[in-house]
Structure formats: structure tokens, C-alpha cells
Amino acid sequence: xxxxxxxxxxxxxxxxxxxxxxxxxxxxxxxxxxxxxxxxxxxxxxxxxxxxxxxxxxxxxxxxxxxxxxxxxxxxxxxxxxxxxxxxxxxxxxxxxxxxxxxxxxxxxxxxxxxxxxxxxxxxxxxxxxxxxxxxxxxxxxxxxxxxxxxxxxxxxxxxxxxxxxxxxxxxxxxxxxxxxxxxxxxxxxxxxxxxxxxxxxxxxxxxxxxxxxxxxxxxxxxxxxxxxxxxxxxxxxxxxxxxxxxxxxxxxxxxx
Amino acid sequence: xxxxxxxxxxxxxxxxxxxxxxxxxxxxxxxxxxxxxxxxxxxxxxxxxxxxxxxxxxxxxxxxxxxxxxxxxxxxxxxxxxxxxxxxxxxxxxxxxxxxxxxxxxxxxxxxxxxxxxxxxxxxxxxxxxxxxxxxxxxxxxxxxxxxxxxxxxxxxxxxxxxxxxxxxxxxxxxxxxxxxxxxxxxxxxxxxxxxxxxxxxxxxxxxxxxxxxxxxxxxxxxxxxxxxxxxxxxxxxxxxxxxxxxxxxxxxxxxx
Numbered sequence: 001x002x003x004x005x006x007x008x009x010x011x012x013x014x015x016x017x018x019x020x021x022x023x024x025x026x027x028x029x030x031x032x033x034x035x036x037x038x039x040x041x042x043x044x045x046x047x048x049x050x051x052x053x054x055x056x057x058x059x060x061x062x063x064x065x066x067x068x069x070x071x072x073x074x075x076x077x078x079x080x081x082x083x084x085x086x087x088x089x090x091x092x093x094x095x096x097x098x099x100x101x102x103x104x105x106x107x108x109x110x111x112x113x114x115x116x117x118x119x120x121x122x123x124x125x126x127x128x129x130x131x132x133x134x135x136x137x138x139x140x141x142x143x144x145x146x147x148x149x150x151x152x153x154x155x156x157x158x159x160x161x162x163x164x165x166x167x168x169x170x171x172x173x174x175x176x177x178x179x180x181x182x183x184x185x186x187x188x189x190x191x192x193x194x195x196x197x198x199x200x201x202x203x204x205x206x207x208x209x210x211x212x213x214x215x216x217x218x219x220x221x222x223x224x225x226x227x228x229x230x231x232x233x234x235x236x237x238x239x240x241x242x243x244x245x246x247x248x249x250x251x252x253x254x255x256x257x
Numbered sequence: 258x259x260x261x262x263x264x265x266x267x268x269x270x271x272x273x274x275x276x277x278x279x280x281x282x283x284x285x286x287x288x289x290x291x292x293x294x295x296x297x298x299x300x301x302x303x304x305x306x307x308x309x310x311x312x313x314x315x316x317x318x319x320x321x322x323x324x325x326x327x328x329x330x331x332x333x334x335x336x337x338x339x340x341x342x343x344x345x346x347x348x349x350x351x352x353x354x355x356x357x358x359x360x361x362x363x364x365x366x367x368x369x370x371x372x373x374x375x376x377x378x379x380x381x382x383x384x385x386x387x388x389x390x391x392x393x394x395x396x397x398x399x400x401x402x403x404x405x406x407x408x409x410x411x412x413x414x415x416x417x418x419x420x421x422x423x424x425x426x427x428x429x430x431x432x433x434x435x436x437x438x439x440x441x442x443x444x445x446x447x448x449x450x451x452x453x454x455x456x457x458x459x460x461x462x463x464x465x466x467x468x469x470x471x472x473x474x475x476x477x478x479x480x481x482x483x484x485x486x487x488x489x490x491x492x493x494x495x496x497x498x499x500x501x502x503x504x505x506x507x508x509x510x511x512x513x514x
Binding site: 112156161172182214241243250 | 327462
């Protein structure tokens with residue numbers, strides 16, 4: 001059995017607590033700098049709320065820092081030097097943010113966590129690292145309890161994965177937002193595009209994505225692109241359309257150069 | 258039973274012919290301006306190849322023009338004036354491209370068709386229109402044989418759907434291409450992102466996409482964005498990252514203004 005303390009009360013804290021339900025991970029308690037949040041979270045997950053950081057016991061196995069990137073270093077420093085493994089959950093921050101602590105690790109799920117729809121991490125790729133082989137075995141044992149897809153990823157590699165996740169996940173959602181905006185103006189339901197997009201994402205991962213690029217930009221079909229630009233109402237969408245089209249065309253040129 | 262003639266030999270012709278297998282649609286024959294393509298397609302689908310446009314019988318029920326957007330008008334004009342319904346399959350071109358013909362319709366599947374992986378149109382949204390109620394019933398009867406998801410969409414509405422499909426489908430694939438490029442340089446496997454993207458697309462359609470936008474841009478998290486920009490190797494990707502981030506932030510501002 002692993003005894004775990006959670007620091008933080010946001011989406012990541014909720015997701016990890018939810019994922020630990022029905023495992024042999026024991027949550028000793030939770031701490032948040034906002035006392036009401038600690039109490040609410042402790043109540044929700046039937047565990048203890050620590051009201052000050054000094055109340056946190058120093059003999060837990062794992063301390064999971066589920067806090068904003070910019071707070072990781074400060075929370076690691078404010079915590080007493082503990083015997084257990086101190087872990088942050090950031091995609092972008094180096095493990096060295098935890099340097100004051102003896103035993104350091106990172107646990108980063110590649111997942112966009114929505115508090116209302118989150119179920120578990122079972123199929124989520126989890127990126128882990130630690131500052132010793134022994135600590136790696138501990139964070140791996142924890143991650144294996146939550147997910148079937150655990151990956152050893154260094155701090156440098158993790159930065160690139162976080163960048164790639166931002167470009168694909170956040171920007172794709174924004175493209176759908178922009179498309180929906182134009183369709184809403186015509187009173188057209190954007191969900192008619194779901195079938196296309198679902199297949200597109202599958203294809204992008206089942207084939208080399210540059211090889212299956214379709215659309216007017218890759219064909220340099222100027223009349224279609226001009227027609228599309230003439231329909232667009234949002235000026236940022238026009239700029240993005242032009243830059244995307246340029247990038248699609250030039251990527252092909254450079255690959256074939 | 259409906260008797261159909263296919264003009265064209267590309268991905269759309271292949272997809273429609275494949276979808277008509279195991280239905281009561283009878284393919285009378287196929288015509289392509291390249292004779293070898295007509296013969297190969299006729300052989301593949303066990304039908305007749307017309308070697309010249311004048312060989313095409315004028316008494317079929319449906320004539321499906323599966324040709325490039327820019328060729329639709331010319332092919333409609335070169336065809337004899339037929340009794341059957343003449344149909345084009347373009348997302349962007351108006352039905353009026355078929356004006357020389359008496360009976361006109363449009364059949365546009367919202368699908369990115371890959372010749373090698375296409376199976377059928379069963380779950381594909383099909384957009385149809387026709388130039389009379391009687392002709393609408395005919396194109397609807399045809400579309401209903403191929404898909405469970407048939408939609409009456411005007412030429413003007415179809416243009417906006419085509420635009421939205423381009424922005425979401427083609428541009429999302431390019432974002433994945435660009436992310437893969439950066440990960441390849443670090444010898445990281447981009448397929449680790451598939452789980453995230455699959456869920457992201459579902460969420461974008463199950464929720465209002467602007468309301469579930471995440472990432473550094475919507476938080477105006479400048480230090481994360483600067484870190485990401487410093488990692489990017491491809492200059493078009495840097496420009497796209499900046500413009501996407503601007504668009505994400507301004508879209509939120511304008512909605513809340």
C-alpha cells in the first residue's frame with residue numbers, strides 16, 4: 001500500500017484523487033492554501049484536510065504537488081524536508097524545481113482535465129521521471145496503479161511533448177471554435193463536422209500526417225482559397241487561414257526539396 | 258432500382274462505386290477522359306467503360322459527375338442533354354454549374370476520401386439539394402441508400418460547410434504534422450498524443466468549444482508561451498503559434514465584451 005498526500009485543490013488534484021479511488025493507494029490527506037478548498041476536497045474524498053502546511057506529516061510515501069507551474073518551487077521549499085517522494089505534475093517545469101527535497105519525481109498525465117467529465121487515467125499516457133533508480137521504481141509503481149500507459153520521459157523531452165500537446169490539442173479546439181463561429185452566423189449546426197474530424201484524427205495518427213494532407217492549400221488551389229477567404233467574417237480567422245495555407249504549401253516544398 | 262452512370266475516375270468515383278456495392282443501385286457504366294482509367298475502373302467494379310462521352314446512354318436515372326470543381330461546368334456542357342438527374346459532388350461549387358441540364362442535383366459527402374482506406378458512406382453526413390421537389394426526392398432516395406445521415410443543404414450553406422471542413426479537417430492535420438516535425442527532431446514518438454487528441458475532438462463537439470478552451474493562450478500565460486516559442490525549430494510554426502495564441506485570447510475578449 002502507498003500512502004499519499006495531495007497538495008493543491010484544482011483539476012489535477014481532483015483527477016488524481018478520483019483515479020486513486022478503487023486502488024490500494026491510501027490518501028492520508030489534502031492541503032490547499034485556501035482552507036475552504038482543503039475542507040471541501042477532504043469531504044468529497046473522505047480524507048483529512050490539513051489546515052496549515054506545518055500540519056502535513058513528514059512520513060508519507062508520496063507528496064503530489066498539484067499546483068500551478070509557478071507555485072511548484074515555492075511549495076516544495078515551504079514543505080518540510082520529507083522522507084517520502086516529492087512529485088510535481090507539470091508538463092513544462094523541470095524536475096529541478098523540487099531540488100530542495102531529497103527524493104524528487106515528476107508525474108505528468110497527457111490529458112486535458114475537465115473536472116466535470118473526468119473519469120480516470122486508465123488509458124492516459126503518463127510521463128514519469130525521478131532523481132534516482134529507487135525513486136523511479138516508486139513513481140512507476142504509483143503510475144502503474146493509475147494507468148496502463150506509463151512512459152519514462154526526461155524533463156527536456158517532456159517540454160517538447162507539452163509544446164506538441166498545446167499545438168495539437170489547444171489549437172485544434174480553437175479551429176473548431178472559429179469554424180463554429182462562421183457556421184453559427186449562417187445558422188448551421190457545426191456538429192455535422194464531427195464525423196469528419198473524428199476520422200481525420202485517426203488518419204493523422206494511423207498514417208504519416210504530411211503524406212495525407214488534403215485541401216486547397218496543398219494543391220495550391222488559389223481560386224478555392226480566395227473563395228474561402230471571401231466568406232470568412234472573423235479577421236483573425238482570415239489571417240490564420242492564409243498563414244496555415246502558406247505553411248501547408250511550404251512544408252511540402254521543403255520536404256521534397 | 259436506380260441506374261447510375263459515373264463520370265470521373267478519382268477518389269470520389271471510387272468511393273461512390275464502393276458504396277453502391279451491396280445496394281440495389283445498378284452501375285450502368287463509367288466514363289473518364291483518360292480511357293485507361295475508364296477501363297481499369299470498369300474492370301474493378303465489373304461494369305462497362307464508355308470510351309467517348311458520346312457513347313454514354315441518355316436514359317440512365319442518375320449521372321454522377323465525380324470530377325474536379327473546375328471541370329464540372331465543362332463536363333455538364335459536353336454531356337448530351339439527358340433525361341436523368343445530373344449531379345455534381347463538390348462542396349464549393351453552386352448547383353448552377355449544371356444549368357445546361359434540365360434535372361440538376363448536388364451530392365456532397367462531408368468526408369476526406371482516401372482511396373486506400375475508404376469503406377463506405379454509411380455514417381457520413383451527405384449534403385444534397387436539387388432544382389425541383391421531384392428531383393430532390395430522387396437524389397434523396399439515392400443518398401438514403403448510401404448513408405444514414407442525409408441533409409438538405411443549399412449551395413450557399415454548402416460553401417460555408419466546405420470552408421468549415423477545410424479549417425478544421427485540413428488545418429488540424431497540418432497542426433499534427435508540425436507537432437510531429439518538432440517531436441521527430443527530439444526522437445519522440447508523436448503517437449503518444451493520440452489519446453489526448455481523440456478526447457479533445459469529442460469534447461469540442463460535446464461542449465461549446467470556446468468554453469472549454471485550455472492552454473497558455475487563454476490564460477495569457479506569457480512565460481509558458483515564450484518557453485514554447487523558444488523550443489520551436491520551424492519558423493512557420495512559430496508564426497502560427499503566435500497568431501493562434503492572439504486569436505484564442507482575442508476571441509475570449511470579444512465574446513465577453
